[in-house]
Amino acid sequence: MRKILIIAIVIVSCSCREIYQRPKVAGDRxxxxxxxxxxxxxxxxxxxxxxxxxxxxxxxxxxxMYKPAYADVRKLIECDAIFYxxxxxxxxxxxMLVKLQRIKxxxxxxxxxxxxxxxYMDDKKRLPDPHIWHxxxxxxxxxxxxxKAMAEIDEKNTSYYTLQSEKYLLELRQTDNLIRDIIKDxxxxxxxxxxxxxxxxxxxxxxxxxxxxxKGISTVSEFGLYNLSHMIDYIIENEIMAIFPENSxxxxxxxxxxxxxxxxxxxxxxxxxLYSDALGDAGGKAGTYIDMVLFNIEIIAEYxxxxxxxxxxxxxxx
Ligand SMILES: [Zn+2]
Numbered sequence: 001m002r003k004i005l006i007i008a009i010v011i012v013s014c015s016c017r018e019i020y021q022r023p024k025v026a027g028d029r030x031x032x033x034x035x036x037x038x039x040x041x042x043x044x045x046x047x048x049x050x051x052x053x054x055x056x057x058x059x060x061x062x063x064x065m066y067k068p069a070y071a072d073v074r075k076l077i078e079c080d081a082i083f084y085x086x087x088x089x090x091x092x093x094x095x096m097l098v099k100l101q102r103i104k105x106x107x108x109x110x111x112x113x114x115x116x117x118x119x120y121m122d123d124k125k126r127l128p129d130p131h132i133w134h135x136x137x138x139x140x141x142x143x144x145x146x147x148k149a150m151a152e153i154d155e156k157n158t159s160y161y162t163l164q165s166e167k168y169l170l171e172l173r174q175t176d177n178l179i180r181d182i183i184k185d186x187x188x189x190x191x192x193x194x195x196x197x198x199x200x201x202x203x204x205x206x207x208x209x210x211x212x213x214x215k216g217i218s219t220v221s222e223f224g225l226y227n228l229s230h231m232i233d234y235i236i237e238n239e240i241m242a243i244f245p246e247n248s249x250x251x252x253x254x255x256x257x258x259x260x261x262x263x264x265x266x267x268x269x270x271x272x273x274l275y276s277d278a279l280g281d282a283g284g285k286a287g288t289y290i291d292m293v294l295f296n297i298e299i300i301a302e303y304x305x306x307x308x309x310x311x312x313x314x315x316x317x318x
Contacts, residue, residue, distance in 0.1 A: 030154050033075050035084040035093075036063050037279040038133055039109065042289045043083060045168040046147050050157050054079065059281045062248040067092045076100060081153045083146065086110040087118070087130035089277075105153050112145030113138060119201050131276070134203035136176040136293060140169055175290050179297045183207050190304045194235065194243040196253045199276035209300070214253055232260040235268055241313045242269040242303035246276040247286075269313035271303040 030051040034040035040055035047053065056072050057063055063085075068076070076082060076096070084090055084097050086108035100106050110118075110132060117138055119129035132138045147165035151158040183191070191208060193200060197215035204211035212234065214227050235243070235257075245254040254270055261268045274296045280286035286295045306313055 030081070031079040033079045033082045035082075035090050035097075036277070037061070038277075038289055038292070039083055039085060041279060041287075042133075042139070042143060042168075043146060045171075046143065046150060046161055046164050048160065048164050050154060050160060051150070057278065059279050059287075060247050061278050063089050063277050064091050066090065068096070077103075079104070081105040081107065081149075083107045083109060083149075085130055085132075087128045087132070089130035105149070107146065107149040109142045109146060112142045117141070119205070121198075129198070129201050131199045132202055133289065134200055134276075134293070134296075135206035136172055136179065137206060138202060139289070140172045140176075143168060143172065171290060175293060178294065179207055182297050182301050183209070186301050186304045190241075192238060192240055193300055193304070194231065194240060194257075195274065195276070196244075196246050196249040197276070199246065200274075203296075207297075214257065215249075228256060228260060231257060232264060235261050236264055236266045240268060241306040241308075242271045244271045244300065244303070245273040247273045247280065248275075248277045267313050269303060269306060271299055274299060 029049075030047075032043065032047065032051050032053045034043050034053055034055050036057050037055050037059055040053050043053055054075050056068065056075070057066050073096075077100075081104060082097060082100060084094075084106070086094070087110045088094060090097065097106055097108075110128075110130070113132065115125070118132075121127040121129060132142065143165060147161045150161040154161075192210045192212060193204070195211065195213045198211065198213040200209075200211045200213075203209060212231065214231055234240075243254055243257055245251045251270075251273070258268050258270050275286045275292045279288065279292055280295075286292040
């Protein structure tokens with residue numbers, strides 16, 4: 001793997017544009033690479049039939065841990081433009097993406113946002129939370145930025161990209177309103193969401209949910225027994241009925257948490273997995289960005305509204 005990265009970096013460093021840029025054929029569609037499935041789906045709404053999008057990380061792939069394969073490096077080098085999130089989401093390939101700017105248009109979507117839009121996990125503001133898409137309003141700013149970038153990449157279709165983005169932004173605004181309506185039905189005291197890694201900070205801030213997680217903002221970080229026992233105490237003290245696994249993080253963490261609660265006389269329900277950093281399979285319940293955010297909020301609402309009367313979770317002590 002190291003070898004592939006070195007080859008790519010050498011290629012990029014030599015600035016041999018004419019060698020590595022794809023020969024253009026009349027009528028050829030623009031070729032775009034998007035790093036994640038979430039970004040790829042959103043971009044498809046903007047580029048419509050004017051560009052071809054190749055997604056590096058498919059459904060259920062964890063971007064924090066992803067290392068590009070040889071075929072990915074080829075795609076990155078041969079495409080016309082690259083879109084990625086930034087803020088260290090693509091932790092293992094960010095250096096390569098930055099270097100590729102020397103030979104082609106590379107769009108970092110998080111540049112659409114200002115410092116005040118972001119969450120930082122440290123006082124020195126070195127560790128921004130990259131999971132911006134869980135706030136649909138912030139994602140709208142990113143999509144507007146993506147549409148402007150497409151107009152620069154393919155100037156002759158500027159009005160097409162503007163029209164497409166206007167349609168998509170309207171859908172995103174409707175989605176945002178729907179999420180707010182769903183949250184209104186959750187009793188305020190029950191709006192605590194326990195997850196495996198801290199991917200939903202923006203969701204919590206935007207829609208008034210308190211987020212708690214075992215791991216940090218990257219799945220790379222470890223958690224200790226200390227975190228686990230503290231979380232068990234927190235769940236029992238706050239009478240939390242459900243915890244939420246994620247599609248791109250192994251479920252064993254959530255099972256360990258549920259088991260720990262049960263040993264202490266509290267049965268916590270394990271909800272269906274939320275989609276945090278990757279879409280579900282195409283055509284499925286979370287196969288698009290909009291379906292993903294709506295699926296997540298519906299599951300969160302259903303499980304946070306559970307009460308002891310449901311007899312599925314709550315105290316096991318008589
Ligand atoms: Zn993440």
